[in-house]
């Protein structure tokens with residue numbers, strides 16, 4: 002028996018969008034390796050996709066549609082046929098639409114599969130056509146996305162990172178979350194570059210840095226303003242760049258004057274010298290490059306922090322040089338998938354996905370949400386205020402459908418569960434959100450069991466509802482062609498024929514290798530970077546100049562709450578899972594058999610907690626149990642609870658987070674919450690009285 006090779010594209014929600022080669026023998030995938038012809042993927046995949054076949058062939062994969070026969074939240078289901086399942090869904094939806102209107106139906110999805118067809122395609126068209134409630138999908142980097150949308154993206158090609166002299170990873174843990182960005186940083190370092198990491202936690206990336214600034218969570222805006230002030234004060238800016246290519250500098254300089262190193266140090270918890278040193282080395286590098294991540298967009302003031310960070314390369318003139326400025330890719334927005342959607346949300350009710358729990362339990366919401374259709378997401382684990390979500394999902398009068406590969410914590414609460422394919426089992430078109438590639442994903446094997454891709458489920462539901470829009474009649478390959486036809490990606494060289502032939506196509510970064518060397522900033526009247534921006538103020542109502550917005554739940558902003566819950570919570574992603582995918586698989590469970598709650602030795606000592614003992618982190622919203630990991634990787638006053646693990650219906654990191662939205666763009670505040678930690682040993686089983694030492 003000879004094996005054949007099929008090139009696939011990883012559809013996990015990750016900036017890297019790797020290309021991989023799957024060997025297939027007798028219809029069975031028997032190996033997966035990196036496609037080293039892909040310049041970003043290079044010679045290796047991540048620890049998850051290395052073991053992707055375990056996920057594909059895991060015995061817990063859903064094989065058939067299921068109907069609930071036990072109480073919600075139990076796993077009592079019985080197999081039913083696809084036709085029966087789809088008919089049941091459509092019958093219920095017709096009734097709900099008749100009685101309460103289509104807004105009583107809420108689609109809920111994110112990027113569990115990043116493919117254009119699986120993530121957006123016909124499923125968006127279905128719910129738009131229906132007039133269902135609209136879901137605001139701002140849970141990831143909603144703040145930077147909103148700024149880019151309103152102001153234009155201010156970023157250069159990440160593949161130029163090796164040409165930088167100083168790289169700042171700002172609230173991003175690339176060693177865990179984008180290993181191919183780490184490859185590029187390693188190349189830069191072998192060329193002599195320095196790496197600075199700004200992160201409240203000594204992450205895997207911070208451990209490898211030349212300098213780690215352990216900032217107080219949620220104070221990045223203050224640090225950016227302090228760096229600007231120090232550069233201006235010490236005469237380290239690029240006055241010619243400022244004169245020629247920016248606007249509003251004088252007002253900005255005046256505005257940041259109050260951010261002296263001392264004041265910045267007091268707010269951020271860093272040393273005043275450390276701040277001035279970074280300003281000096283940042284200004285002196287030729288060039289310096291910032292890669293900011295989603296991790297710094299987890300506090301109330303994160304939008305303003307992004308805006309303040311964007312001012313730094315313009316001050317120092319780093320945009321003059323290849324690889325300088327701020328880097329990120331953006332091909333995802335160059336695929337024409339909006340064409341598939343039909344009418345946009347219009348004036349339909351919009352519900353922010355972070356606030357699902359609130360929406361499901363609000364007695365005044367009119368119409369109430371009577372049906373929830375979930376695909377590509379696991380809301381019981383990933384959205385804020387988990388206990389409220391579970392309460393909502395438990396409503397007997399809520400008709401929930403979940404389409405997934407596994408019986409997730411959300412699927413347990415479904416009335417109907419539908420089996421989905423793995424990325425090896427369907428065709429798709431993939432844009433990367435971290436690099437400038439467009440790729441095609443070709444099915445390497447037939448769907449396992451009765452799994453059906455998202456696009457097909459949407460088509461079948463549309464057909465039963467009598468929707469005859471042309472997109473619902475297109476096959477997946479026709480949809481891929483339709484997305485590409487006339488799209489920005491196609492004009493830049495990513496034609497269907499080339500993608501089929503080559504698997505992936507590199508697109509030039511918009512503006513080329515020096516997008517802002519001579520201005521050219523999008524959207525401003527004369528292409529100048531706006532230190533003062535009335536457009537920003539018009540879009541967000543937060544004033545034209547960047548300013549520091551305090552964390553919403555810190556000892557400083559909420560001293561009342563800090564009396565009971567004095568510790569700040571970080572909820573962090575795991576190297577061996579992707580969000581909650583793998584949360585129940587051996588890849589993660591093997592690497593992390595226990596849920597480890599990390600805290601500083603001082604905080605452990607004050608509470609009589611020993612390393613390895615059973616503890617709980619809690620606040621008014623919830624309680625998470627785990628084992629203490631006492632470590633100075635966390636700063637005093639901070640607690641880390643890992644995010645993404647399934648707890649078989651129990652409470653996870655998001656039981657402690659709130660569903661409060663940040664300053665702009667509807668982004669989350671998942672690392673802006675207060676908690677307390679206590680030992681569970683010696684706890685009175687009837688009450689929550691901590692052992693005193």
Ligand SMILES: Nc1nc2c(c(=O)[nH]1)N[C@H]1C(S)=C(S)[C@@H](COP(=O)(O)OP(=O)(O)OC[C@H]3O[C@@H](n4cnc5c(=O)[nH]c(N)nc54)[C@H](O)[C@@H]3O)O[C@H]1N2
Pocket residue numbers: 014015016141142171172173174175177178179199200201202204216217218219220221293294295296297298299300571573574575576577578579580581645672
């Ligand atoms: N292995 C793995 N890879 C992934 C994922 C995964 O779950 N696992 N998820 C994927 C997804 S969806 C995304 S969006 C990306 C995200 O990847 P990243 O952008 O790296 O985001 P996070 O991992 O959430 O957080 C990165 C770091 O931000 C720090 N941080 C938290 N709060 C603050 C703060 O207030 N200020 C600063 N400066 N830093 C802060 C955290 O301590 C953490 O070390 O990764 C993708 N890749």
Ligand SMILES: Nc1nc2c(c(=O)[nH]1)N[C@H]1C(S)=C(S)[C@@H](COP(=O)(O)OP(=O)(O)OC[C@H]3O[C@@H](n4cnc5c(=O)[nH]c(N)nc54)[C@H](O)[C@@H]3O)O[C@H]1N2
Pocket residue numbers: 014110111112113114119140141142295375376377378379380382383384404405406407409421422423454455572573574579580581582644654655658671
């Ligand atoms: N506290 C806290 N919360 C967070 C974060 C954090 O750092 N801290 N990070 C946030 C971020 S950045 C993100 S992006 C979100 C991620 O949240 P989600 O997008 O919900 O990500 P996952 O938890 O991986 O869930 C994706 C689900 O899609 C399923 N899936 C995969 N492929 C397919 C397919 O083809 N079809 C169907 N129907 N299903 C499929 C997977 O099996 C998995 O169950 O979580 C956010 N929540």
Ligand SMILES: [Mo]
Pocket residue numbers: 014140141142295
């Ligand atoms: Mo994300």
